[in-house]
Amino acid sequence: MIDHIGLLPVYLAAGTAVLVFLADLAVARTSVTLAVGVLGAVGTAASAVAVRVQPPHRAFCVESGCSWVYDRPAQLLAVAVAVLTAAVLLLSAPTLRLGQIPAGEYAFLLTASMTGGVALAGARDMITLIVALETLTLPLYVLVGLRRTSAESAQAAVTFLLTSVAATAVTLLGAALMYAASGEVHLSALASALDVSGPARPLAGAGLLLVVVGLAFKVAAVPAHAWAPTTYDGAPLPIAAYLSTASKLGGLFAIVYVAVLGGVAWWGVLGPALGILAAATLVVGTLVALRQRRMVRLLAWSSVAQAGFMLAPLSALAVARPSGLVGATLAYGLIYVTVEIAAFAGVIALRPPGEDGGTLTDYAGLGRSAPWRSGAFAFAAIGLAGLPPALAGLFAKVFVVRALVNAQAWVVVAAVALAAIAGLAVYLRAVVPLYRSDADVPGWILSPVSPAVVVVLAVATLLAIAAGFAPQLILDLTQ
């Protein structure tokens, strides 16, 4: 007996992908295809909100556990992925209207990726989890390479493909080792089954660590981070936005599921390992971002550092109440995707349609010629830096530092502090050119911005402002 209600968001997400495909076949107009995609994604989000989570719907259950559990975290991820997909589809409107990228394929692949993200939300066994995560990633290989006239785009797609395949292989190896050691695939069963003794014990631990390292690729955490800058910079801008928000959030949830639900017996090892991962990610991401001259590369490196902030609280798994740590991680993740999508929407709004992110100097003086767009972009960048007036970003940092101080994880606190300080210099690099008073008029004519992009920019900015004044709402969502 399968509980289909709990699976409704997945059905709707998959249905959206099919509908987009059919719409493209039948009507073959960019605006119709996009509208179907956006409506489908919004419908998916609405159904994900509507399906109850207390008590959670379960499906595909055997005696050792269920493969599908639609609980509060699942709902959170499903809604976030669907909303972000809708936002990215809207952000793609000006690019697709140029006609160089086939709109039907583009929208289909994006909604197919969304299906993977929604399926990942409720996945509670290793096989479903990995398959869902690959469904989320697979369409992106093509999407990254869709700027067909650009060599960078092809390079980006190849880089992404190769590193991703390697990372997936590592994850699969880890899952296989865990299965070999414990004979279980369900996360709920692994929680106790991984606590084996005898010769299988190292196998179980190594398997778990390999899974986490493989999953670190998806969030672009060190040591699997190097693909991000090349891939983001070569991809169409909306796809870079999707990679740094929806795809990254999916990876973060996968790590949380595996580490917190499945890895209970290994928290003593997993915590410090994640702490090292987070600290290295914070330091490397921030310091390299300081030297970037291209806007998207700067955002890419900074999003590497952001992954470090998200992972940092998990480093205290063995010493503090896990619910508080996971709450801090997820709260940071939610605020991050809000301001990150706003930042990318700002970049897209400030650049001519179809262009890449350009260099930092390409933005010189835009603060005067396009005050609202520049203001919104600056607000988002300040939010990523975690400073007022973007209170949401400040609270996100407070959540993380509070969880770490509570657990007395001082080394990770030091890495977070360093990254927070140097991070300001990174984001100032992105914002200051906009407001240079001695700047000449930009070399290209500032084009009028598409209403679809304005909607995303405005909604994301308003959400960020609202989250800044009522951060308790975010905390309530993530408890």
Next chain:
Amino acid sequence: MSALLTALLVVPFAGAILAGVLRSERAGTYAATGAALVTFLLTLPLPIGRGEGMWHEADTAWVPGLGLRYHLGVDGISYPLIVLTALLTLLCCAYTIWHAPAGRPSGARLAALLLVIEVGLLGVFLSLDLVLFFIAFEVVLLPMYAVIAGWGGEARQRAARKFALYTLFGSVLLLIGVLGVGISAGTFDIVALTQNPSLARSTQIGFFIVLAIAFAVKAPLWPLHTWLPDAHTEAPTVGSVILAGVLLKMGTYGIIRVGLGVLPEGARAVAPALGILAVAAIIIGSLVCLAQKELKRLIAYSSVGHMGFVLLGVAAGAVSGGLAQSMGVQAALLGNIAHGVITGLLFFLAGAIKDRTHTGSLDDLGGLRETAPAMAGVLGFAALASLGLPGLAGFWGEAFAVVAAVQLGGGWIALAAIAAFGAALTAAYLLRLLRRVTHGPAASSVTGIAGVTAAERLAWSPLVLLALVLGLVPALVSGVAQ
């Protein structure tokens, strides 16, 4: 009355938004000045109905999940700083109406940023919740960065970045410190923590050191002061006035309110180190001033010395009884306000001189009293007030800081003696400043310069008056604090 506390934050914030959106430059600056005036007037009725402890409080839950409360309050320690903040912001906003820096982004934007800074400053002085205190502390950072980077001098980008990064270093430590204190004690409420400091001595010492470093960056205490001269040299006049007048006071106020109040044992244990650093700041600041060739830089370094006296008072107060009971803390509060008034005035004067002569180099200045006697007169007055002439505002804070140190006996007497010697050095460099700028034959740069304008007279006179009144009646500050 508690609505009044919220209004103190809302009015300047609304004014800032209004000044930022208004299309007309003129309307924007007038709106900002209007908001600053209303804020200043709102501070005046605060002492009505005051009693022991907090005079008025506002307290609502904000983020229960963090234990963060929107808890504001005013008492005798914060009130003088609140009035000073509101007054200086008002003067600076009014100043931008007539003195918008030429060739730069609009004066309305500058005034709007000043108001946002005011929100942060008042937030710091009003906060009775540790996390709220931290958030208000952070609010000031980016607007001040923008003021320096947008309206500053030649090397403004570098100076602004240095300011921002140094300050952020301090505030990240502040965040760690306040979260640590709050989590260990189980509450973020400053009043509750002050009334029964429950933390163990060793915990207090650890957190006090973290917080003292955080506040020392802002104050700034030697050797964490190096951002200050650059920021002051490059900042526009109004930026320097706010920076020296009230921004630095966030550091000293924080160390008194949070350091001495919440962590008395920690403060007592660390006080000797703080005292030694404070005295080093006095001596080093004065010696650098003696060799300084740039007008604004000299005044900036003088701040290092003066804040050294304030911190000496804090250190002595920490040993002899903590918050508000002791002469040391009284001296620190007096010194805080006096420095804000006098240095604010000095930076107004330095800005006026640099605007007219286009140089800040002491070598190129000279004979100001020949060509602009009124300005030279006010500069002389401000310098005398700054060097601590009895009867003017600067005297009480520094004298009593030294006396408070002497009363502790032992090694503190040596510190007091060195500090007193530093006071003599202070007199030496300020007299040197006067000799170089106002006396001697008129240099080419000062000949034919305009006299004091009405706007300047308006901006300076309240400060001149305050420097005199506080010198004659220091009880205006120390009285309300008791």
